[in-house]
Amino acid sequence: MKNVFKSQLSVLRQRKRISQEVLAQKLFVSRQSVSKWENGDAEPDIDKLISLSDIFAVDLDFLLAGKQRTDDLILQLQHVSKSFQKPVLKDVNLSVYGRDRIALLGGNGSGKTTIVNLILGLLQPDEGIVSQNFKPQEDLSVMPQENMLIESLRVHEHIALSAQIKRQYSPTLVTDMLAKFKLQQQSKTLVSQLSGGQKRRLSLLISLIRPSKLLVLDEPTVGMDLESIDFFWDYLDHVGGSVVTITHDFNQIDKYFTSVVLLKDGVIAAKESVATIHSKNQTIEQWYRIANKTGSEKQ
Numbered sequence: 001m002k003n004v005f006k007s008q009l010s011v012l013r014q015r016k017r018i019s020q021e022v023l024a025q026k027l028f029v030s031r032q033s034v035s036k037w038e039n040g041d042a043e044p045d046i047d048k049l050i051s052l053s054d055i056f057a058v059d060l061d062f063l064l065a066g067k068q069r070t071d072d073l074i075l076q077l078q079h080v081s082k083s084f085q086k087p088v089l090k091d092v093n094l095s096v097y098g099r100d101r102i103a104l105l106g107g108n109g110s111g112k113t114t115i116v117n118l119i120l121g122l123l124q125p126d127e128g129i130v131s132q133n134f135k136p137q138e139d140l141s142v143m144p145q146e147n148m149l150i151e152s153l154r155v156h157e158h159i160a161l162s163a164q165i166k167r168q169y170s171p172t173l174v175t176d177m178l179a180k181f182k183l184q185q186q187s188k189t190l191v192s193q194l195s196g197g198q199k200r201r202l203s204l205l206i207s208l209i210r211p212s213k214l215l216v217l218d219e220p221t222v223g224m225d226l227e228s229i230d231f232f233w234d235y236l237d238h239v240g241g242s243v244v245t246i247t248h249d250f251n252q253i254d255k256y257f258t259s260v261v262l263l264k265d266g267v268i269a270a271k272e273s274v275a276t277i278h279s280k281n282q283t284i285e286q287w288y289r290i291a292n293k294t295g296s297e298k299q
């Protein structure tokens with residue numbers, strides 16, 4: 001348990017943006033004790049473990065072993081196959097739990113968007129089952145790859161309309177969201193006149209108007225400048241619920257995700273928790289490069 005725990009502790013602490021010092025104060029221990037736990041040189045006793053799971057709002061299983069509770073299952077793909085002119089997905093199994101943040105990885109054409117479309121119900125599997133343990137109309141939020149914005153509306157009108165559709169409208173919501181997403185100056189701009197990055201920001205804003213159990217994102221940071229990318233991941237980190245994202249933004253996967261799923265040749269070639277990868281002193285990019293090699297490249 002030690003190896004996974006030390007990585008979980010460090011990831012959860014950084015995600016909460018608290019220093020070792022502050023965590024130590026909360027637990028009435030020395031900063032050196034927290035440092036030793038994160039280095040794997042010592043382990044906390046059970047009282048401290050329980051306090052840690054409270055502070056990070058995670059289950060003990062998740063804290064110790066990166067495992068989620070099975071009663072928290074919100075989405076499951078079981079033996080899912082999908083073909084177009086040729087097989088794209090073959091017998092894919094994937095489970096998403098309550099606080100999962102899953103990065104879907106794989107080369108071009110490996111089937112990532114097809115999985116997302118199956119999750120969203122935009123496609124039906126040829127074989128197998130996609131079961132959702134939530135109400136899609138209320139609990140599912142999406143930021144698709146293509147811009148689905150209404151270009152003829154002004155930014156503030158679009159936010160107000162989306163909020164009304166999602167039954168979240170309040171007089172202050174539009175101004176609050178514009179401020180949070182740094183789009184105040186574009187409030188009266190026509191959506192058609194926004195830059196590509198501003199459109200992605202507005203898409204994200206709209207997908208987050210309503211809290212959801214599952215947020216699905218397809219290459220969300222494509223077309224954003226560096227400042228917007230940082231803002232995006234930082235903001236996403238404060239979103240409750242589970243997140244399934246297609247992204248190859250490896251630095252961010254290291255920081256913000258709980259597990260990675262690698263698609264190759266129509267199957268899930270590898271699935272691993274980020275804590276386990278870190279416990280082997282690998283970054284996600286290093287893990288991906290090894291796991292995604294073809295058989296002949298590995299020899």
Ligand SMILES: Nc1ncnc2c1ncn2[C@@H]1O[C@H](COP(=O)(O)OP(=O)(O)OP(=O)(O)O)[C@@H](O)[C@H]1O
Nearest residue numbers: 084085088106107108109110111112113114115246
């Ligand atoms: N509607 C469709 N009709 C025919 N073929 C399709 C359709 N959708 C996807 N495909 C094919 O299925 C394969 C997987 O496509 P998919 O978009 O899921 O891959 P991806 O991993 O998301 O790729 P990328 O990284 O390039 O976005 C590709 O060969 C693609 O051409």
